[in-house]
Amino acid sequence: MARIGLFFGTNTGKTRKVAKMIKKRFDDDTMADALNVNRATAEDLAQYQYLIIGTPTLGDGELPGLSADCENESWEEFLPQLQDVDFTGKTVAIYGLGDQVGYPDEFLDAMGILHAFVAERGAKVVGAWPTEGYEFKHSEAVVDGKFVGLALDLDNQSGLTEERLSSWLQLIAADFDLTL
Numbered sequence: 001m002a003r004i005g006l007f008f009g010t011n012t013g014k015t016r017k018v019a020k021m022i023k024k025r026f027d028d029d030t031m032a033d034a035l036n037v038n039r040a041t042a043e044d045l046a047q048y049q050y051l052i053i054g055t056p057t058l059g060d061g062e063l064p065g066l067s068a069d070c071e072n073e074s075w076e077e078f079l080p081q082l083q084d085v086d087f088t089g090k091t092v093a094i095y096g097l098g099d100q101v102g103y104p105d106e107f108l109d110a111m112g113i114l115h116a117f118v119a120e121r122g123a124k125v126v127g128a129w130p131t132e133g134y135e136f137k138h139s140e141a142v143v144d145g146k147f148v149g150l151a152l153d154l155d156n157q158s159g160l161t162e163e164r165l166s167s168w169l170q171l172i173a174a175d176f177d178l179t180l
């Protein structure tokens with residue numbers, strides 16, 4: 001089994017694309033293949049001590065899932081299955097995709113929802129990311145002046161994705177014992 005579990009939700013595939021960009025940078029012993037949460041069980045996720053999880057924000061600041069008019073189930077339906085998972089001792093890094101131009105009042109809110117969920121259950125969350133370089137009015141993903149994880153906007157700033165991803169992986173490398 002790989003050391004790090006990599007799980008994502010998606011509606012139109014961009015969050016999967018980023019998961020694959022992450023996986024590509026590491027060998028199979030280090031990083032598991034990216035798994036869509038609509039095909040994952042709680043046990044799949046709970047077995048990892050190290051986790052990278054990704055989500056887009058859909059609806060009005062919501063997790064992807066049926067309520068946000070996604071075609072398939074996603075984080076909205078998966079989180080309740082994780083209700084009793086103890087995240088104590090787990091290290092979690094989160095990345096989120098959103099659209100700061102289209103949704104400036106709820107930019108990346110779903111990343112904030114995932115963060116609250118795992119933090120409440122004892123996870124050590126790493127990879128807080130500066131808000132400089134983004135223009136938005138409000139985000140539930142900002143805590144103490146920083147995003148709780150990597151903020152990506154493939155709708156408006158896709159050219160920055162590779163560079164942001166590299167910097168963020170450097171940022172979490174020590175906590176995840178990664179060689180880059």
Ligand SMILES: Cc1cc2nc3c(=O)[nH]c(=O)nc-3n(C[C@H](O)[C@H](O)[C@H](O)COP(=O)(O)O)c2cc1C
Nearest residue numbers: 010011012013014015056057061098099103107108
């Ligand atoms: C119907 C709809 C609602 C959205 N709502 C939000 C939102 O509330 N906040 C946000 O930051 N982005 C929002 N977005 C932008 C998506 O998060 C963004 O396009 C993302 O890259 C989609 O990722 P995916 O391809 O993995 O589904 C919305 C997009 C759509 C189509």
